[in-house]
Amino acid sequence: MDLSKYITLVSKDGFEFVVLRQAAFISPAIKSMLDPRSQFQEAKTSRCIFGEISGEVLEKVVEYFHYWYKNKEREDVPDMDIPVELCLELLMAADYLGLDSKANPDRQVRY
Amino acid sequence: MCSWFILTDKCRSANRPNQGIRGPRSALTDFLSSQNIQAHQIRANANARRAAAALAAAANVQNNADGDDDADDDENEEDNEAGGSTSTTASRARAREQKKxxxxxxxxxxxxxxxxxxxxxxxxxxxxxxxxxxxxxxxxxxxxxxxxxxxxxxxxKPGPVPGQMANCEICDKRFTVTPYSRAGPNGGMLCSPCGKKLAKDQNDAKKNKKPKLAAQGGGGRRKMQSRILDGTYHVGAKPLMNLCIETLAKNIQLADGLGDLPPRVVDLIARKLSKHRLLGPDTLRLFLDPRNDAVSLYDAARLSSQDYVTIFQQVTQLKKLKLRNAIQFKDEVMQYLITRNLNLDSIYLHGANLVSEACWIEYLKAKGEHLKALQIYYMDKHVNDAVVSTLKVSCPSLTRLKLCHNQEVSDDGIKLIANLVKLEHLSLQLIKKTKTDPYVAVVQSLGKQLQTLSLKNIADVDNRLLDAIHENCTSLKKLRVTDSEHMTDAGFARMFKGWKNRALVFLDLQKCRHVDPAKPRENEHMVGLCSEGFRAIMTHSGTNLRYLNIHACRHISAAAFEEVFAEDKVYPQLSKLEISFCEEVTDFIVGSIFRCCPALKELNVKHVKVPKGRILVGVPNAIGMQIEGVDD
Known part of the structure; x- marks a missing residue:
């Protein structure tokens, strides 16, 4: 079966975001949810429902996915603007989705 | 006044040397007048030319405004320009042509x-x-x-000519136009105070713009270099987590609490805050969650003794305490800790040099039995052999011990460490000169269970330590032996050949080399890590090694490098390799290294000698170093 280039992310309050599959795969959590070898419901329907993330936060996360994808090969990338009031919630979401430095393939290991 | 006019008029019309009485004349004026060149004549000609040009321009403006359909008007104007002559159509056409x-x-x-x-x-x-x-x-x-x-x-419209009077566009004051007069926003001239004000405003606007631009970008070339050296450089966008933490750090004064963030994230925030020295009595509360059993503060320099007491009062289940730059962590804080019902199992203290020896011993005696890890850095003279001697009896379950920069710990203290029977991780970096025997005693007694052995700055320690490690250690994962000037290549080779220990994960042998300022290249007795030792290391541990540091092991030959990183060899785990100051490394070897180490993330090759006429590509430079290939 040929996979769609896009996937749908759904927030807890029902907002749906259609995202480029490759961009969303920066998140190891989403990647494993959508792994075609797994038998998860998400993998079959290409829909991920996040019962803990609000639409407002998920919107920012989706913005980050595309920001990351656009700047994948670039050096000296300008920082994305994070609204202060969303900061803590976004931090929770980032932790949940595994968007820390371990997810970055070009991360340098420190000892 | 009148006579002056007449005089100048006369001069102009007569076209002869100036006869008016003037001040002293320069050599140039003399020369020009001898050549029959008159300054005022040149000036008069120029003025006439300018006036004509200004007139033409004014006419042109009007012309353009009226448009081309108004042919009559056009002709009239040209008539005016021609001085009202009654020219024919042909001459008018010619004039138009010329003008065009x-x-x-x-x-x-x-x-x-x-x-x-x-x-x-x-x-x-x-x-x-x-x-x-x-x-x-x-x-x-x-x-x-x-x-x-x-x-x-x-x-x-050409502005007024320098030397002329004009009204300032902003304040309407009359002033003399100079070449330095500024043009106003609507094209007029400005007097010097108004001009200065305008210039200042513009500069301010520029200044206000600049920092914004800088904040937008990821930083300049210098910043990038700094990130490469820090090891935080990467291609592509920063992780979302880092972005959020940076934003949080910038606005930390707005935060009431960190909510339900997992301890791992709280730790990252603590690190970030410390980097900017933002941790103080006011921000401390964010990290004191009574449900947590760990407190890690990476820059506690601004905390007072009372703040430390607050930590113990609020985090009642505290087990792991990690404090860096804990300057005000004094005896009174230790005393408080002794009297409370808090039993720490891990203490990491950096820079608390006001805690006295007596207090350390008292604490260890009272609470030492729970301690599993003790890491003490920069305690000045108060952590000494006497403190180390109490560890045996009072800390029976100690598995991790680290003593760094504690000036009074000596050979006797090291011997005492041999009695800590449960020790699995040992790191020592002592200031006093140490001999080989105490280390050998430690390795002989603890070798079997030791997983980490890190010995820094052991200049006088010799091969006997290596032999002891070969004999006794079987579960080492991390080994660090640095700055030895007596160990030899044969010693290293002996240690790694047929060693019963599993392959190491982390190996640091930096600066184990022969030092002789008079004859730096000659190394008769093969002192330090040289070719044979290096081959033995890679044969023994190559499959598992993730970090290898052979910084400044200058006598490893090119042949040994080429053999170790030959075409058929693969080191699948190696991700960081430090071969700076290994003089025999060439671009060919660097290329081979990249081929043999698929997981390599960082290769440090400072001061590698590259043969003349060849190029070493991939040295961390302004562009940074990217590892070729695709990620999954």
């Missing part, structure tokens, strides 16, 4: 001028911006557009 030619020449000249190029670039940039907004793309300005631009420049 002149204008074209002027336009061509303007197109070459700097001002024009600058304006054109500005316009282009503006156009591009618009285009980008609209989503299209057009590479260059159309020709007609650029003609318009040149014409506009030509038509621009």
């Amino acid at each position: 030619q002149k204008q074209e020449a002027a336009i061509a000249k303007i197109k070459e001028s700097k001002l024009y190029i600058k304006k054109k670039q500005q316009k282009l940039a503006r156009e591009k911006k618009h285009k980008r907004k609209r989503g299209g793309d057009s590479p260059d300005l159309p020709e007609s557009d650029s003609d318009d631009l040149a014409r506009a420049l030509l038509d621009e």
Whole structure:
């Protein structure tokens, strides 16, 4: 079966975001949810429902996915603007989705 | 007044040397007058020319405004210009032709001028911006557009000539125009106070713009270099987590609490805050969650003794305490800790050099039995052999011990460490000169269970330590032996050949080399890590090694490197390799290293000697180093 280039992310309050599959795969959590070898419901329907993330936060996360994808090969990338009031919630979401430095393939290991 | 006019008029018309009485004349004026060249005549000619040009320009402006359909008007004007002569149509046509030619020449000249190029670039940039907004793309300005631009420049009303009086555009004051007078926003001239004010405003606007731009970008070349050296450099966007933490750190004063963030994230925030020295009595509360059993503060320099007591009061289940720069962590805090019902199992203290020896011993005796890890850095003279001697009895479950920069710990203290039977991780970096025997005693007694052995700055320690490690250690994962000047290549080779220990994960043998300032290249007795030892290391541990540091092991030969990183060898785990100051490394070897180590993330090759005429590609430079290949 040929996979769609896009996937749908759904927030807890029902907002749906259609995202480029490759961009969303920066998140190891989403990647494993959508792994075609797994038998998860998400993998079959290409829909991920996040019962803990609000639409407002998920919107920012989706913005980050595309920001990351656009700047994948670039050096000296300008920082994305994070609204202060969303900061803590976004931090929770980032932790949940595994968007820390371990997810970055070009991360340098420190000892 | 009147006579002066007459005089100058006479001079002009008579065209002969100035006879008026003037001040001293310069040699140049003398020379020019001898050549029959008059300064005031030149000036008069120039003024006449300018006036004519100004008149023509004014006429032109009107002309353009009226449009081409008004032919009568045009002709009338030209009649005026021709001085009201009753010329024929042919001569009028000729004059028009001439005027057109002149204008074209002027336009061509303007197109070459700097001002024009600058304006054109500005316009282009503006156009591009618009285009980008609209989503299209057009590479260059159309020709007609650029003609318009040149014409506009030509038509621009020339301002008053220097030396003339004018009214300031802003304050209406009358002033003398100089070459330094500034043009106002509407094209008029400005007097010097108004001009200065305008210049200042513009500068301010520029200054206000600049920092914004800097904040937008990821930083300049220098910042990038700094990130490469820090090891935080990477291609692509920063992780979302880092972005959030940075934003949080910038606005930490707004945060009431960190909510339900997992301890791992709280730890990252604590690190970030410390980097900017933002941790103080006011921000401390964010890290004191009574449900947590760990407190890690990476820069506690601004905390007072009372703040430390607050930590123990609020985090009642505290088990792991990690404090760096804990300067005010004094005896009274230790005393408080002794009297409370808190039993720490891990203490990491850095820079608390006001805690006395007696207090350390008292604490260890009272609470030591729970301690599993003790890491003490920079305690000045108060952590000494006496403190180490109490560890055996009072800390029976100690598995991790680290003593760094504690000036009073000596050979006797090291011998005492041999009695800590449960120790699995041992790191020592002592200031006093140490001998080989105490270390051998430690390795002989603890070797079997030791997983980490890190011995820094052991200049006088010799091969006997290596032999002892070979004999006794079987579960080591991390080994660090640095700065030895007595260990030899044969010793290293002996240690790794047939060693019963599993392959190491982390190995640091930096600066184990022969030091002789007089003859730095000669190494008769093969002191330090050389070729044989290096081969033995890679044969024994190559499969598992993730970190290898052989910084400044200068006598490893090119042949040994080529053999170790030969085509058929693969070191699948190796991700960081430090071979700075290994003088025999060439670009060929570096290439081989990349081939043999698929997981390599960082290769440090400072001061590698590259043969003349060859190029070493991939040295961390301004562009940074990217590892070729695709990620999964």
